[in-house]
Amino acid sequence: MRPTNATLSSYGTTIFEAMSALAREHGAVNLGQGFPDDPGPLDVREAAAEHVLNGHNQYPPMMGLPVLRQAVAAHAKRFYGMEIDWEREVMVTSGATEALLDCFLGLLEAGDEVVLLEPAYDTYAPVVQRLGAIPRAVRLQPPDWSLPRDVLVDAFSPRTKMLVLNSPMNPSGKVFRREELEVLAELVVKHDAYAVCDEVYEHLLFGGAKHVPLMTMPGMRERTARIGSAGKTFSVTGWKVGYITAAPAVLRPIAKAHQYVTFTTAPHLQHAVAHGLACDEGYFLGLSATMERSRDRLAAGLKELGLPILACEGTYFLVADVAAWMRHGEDDVSFCERLVAEAGVVVIPMSAFYVQAPPRNLVRFCFCKRDETLDAGLERLRAWRARAG
Numbered sequence: 001m002r003p004t005n006a007t008l009s010s011y012g013t014t015i016f017e018a019m020s021a022l023a024r025e026h027g028a029v030n031l032g033q034g035f036p037d038d039p040g041p042l043d044v045r046e047a048a049a050e051h052v053l054n055g056h057n058q059y060p061p062m063m064g065l066p067v068l069r070q071a072v073a074a075h076a077k078r079f080y081g082m083e084i085d086w087e088r089e090v091m092v093t094s095g096a097t098e099a100l101l102d103c104f105l106g107l108l109e110a111g112d113e114v115v116l117l118e119p120a121y122d123t124y125a126p127v128v129q130r131l132g133a134i135p136r137a138v139r140l141q142p143p144d145w146s147l148p149r150d151v152l153v154d155a156f157s158p159r160t161k162m163l164v165l166n167s168p169m170n171p172s173g174k175v176f177r178r179e180e181l182e183v184l185a186e187l188v189v190k191h192d193a194y195a196v197c198d199e200v201y202e203h204l205l206f207g208g209a210k211h212v213p214l215m216t217m218p219g220m221r222e223r224t225a226r227i228g229s230a231g232k233t234f235s236v237t238g239w240k241v242g243y244i245t246a247a248p249a250v251l252r253p254i255a256k257a258h259q260y261v262t263f264t265t266a267p268h269l270q271h272a273v274a275h276g277l278a279c280d281e282g283y284f285l286g287l288s289a290t291m292e293r294s295r296d297r298l299a300a301g302l303k304e305l306g307l308p309i310l311a312c313e314g315t316y317f318l319v320a321d322v323a324a325w326m327r328h329g330e331d332d333v334s335f336c337e338r339l340v341a342e343a344g345v346v347v348i349p350m351s352a353f354y355v356q357a358p359p360r361n362l363v364r365f366c367f368c369k370r371d372e373t374l375d376a377g378l379e380r381l382r383a384w385r386a387r388a389g
């Protein structure tokens with residue numbers, strides 16, 4: 001047989017799938033993959049069921065149902081004061097994953113450079129590379145995940161076509177501050193580039209912080225594609241309903257990609273998400289407050305176990321330094337595999353989020369879980385440490 005695609009062949013199965021499979025095999029507590037224990041708001045799930053039973057279950061329009069596109073525009077106005085033309089500037093996709101692919105397919109050419117901030121969500125680099133574009137990774141610096149300005153400035157060049165920004169950021173839990181967004185916006189404008197903003201955790205910020213879309217910064221309205229996901233906003237990660245907001249000239253090529261990738265997205269779920277986006281303020285505040293409590297519960301337990309915890313201001317994730325628990329010569333992947341087998345707890349090795357030369361002493365814990373799940377994970381770690389003497 002002739003060789004298949006070399007770029008994709010060079011990547012293994014995603015670490016999330018691999019670690020979740022290990023979790024099932026070992027009956028482990030899964031603090032790896034980012035899916036909530038919470039089933040999501042009942043009225044949103046009921047809306048989906050109602051539309052399966054009594055709605056129209058055939059192909060919806062390619063750009064998405066008007067009701068959801070209107071809801072996305074209204075949500076942007078309500079939370080960020082943005083004026084969005086739902087007919088020309090909003091498109092529904094099958095999850096943020098598809099939205100990202102559509103943006104890369106629609107905006108990039110082979111040879112274009114794409115600035116990524118690391119640790120980066122693991123779909124960006126492989127897809128960028130598969131298209132013949134070149135990722136330029138800028139590393140945030142632990143423990144506070146600060147953005148090194150000189151390195152950032154050097155990463156931009158006349159070949160830079162795109163910045164990918166994920167704030168709040170998976171896996172670091174970083175929320176980019178306004179001053180950082182200003183620097184990023186200035187560089188994108190200066191290089192006449194696009195910004196693809198993965199904002200799937202826009203409602204998961206802690207300490208009363210408010211999300212600021214890069215799209216609202218000076219000069220960014222016309223050159224940004226902003227991506228949201230119902231999976232994270234309504235704790236229904238299996239639904240895979242995403243939405244892109246972008247100026248017409250940016251959205252048009254992205255929509256061309258969407259028409260060949262999935263063309264459309266399940267209509268009953270689109271109706272339900274439209275219902276959800278119109279929820280009152282209390283729902284959104286409750287979501288972040290619940291998640292913040294879970295972060296604090298996990299962080300307190302890990303601290304008790306003596307693990308250094310890195311800054312976490314949002315998302316589902318908390319990064320810890322496990323150097324003290326690692327064997328001599330062990331890397332983070334083998335450590336995580338040993339942790340499943342010996343302790344019965346799954347976490348994600350942070351090296352999965354770097355293009356090259358990753359740190360090897362960091363792991364990502366997921367805290368979007370019930371107290372019982374978090375406590376069970378912590379208890380297993382405690383017992384394992386006790387056995388280790």
Ligand SMILES: Cc1ncc(COP(=O)(O)O)c(C=O)c1O
Nearest residue numbers: 095096097121170198200229231
């Ligand atoms: C940063 C980030 N972007 C995108 C996604 C994918 O979102 P969706 O499930 O809507 O495809 C995830 C899911 O974990 C994520 O963490």
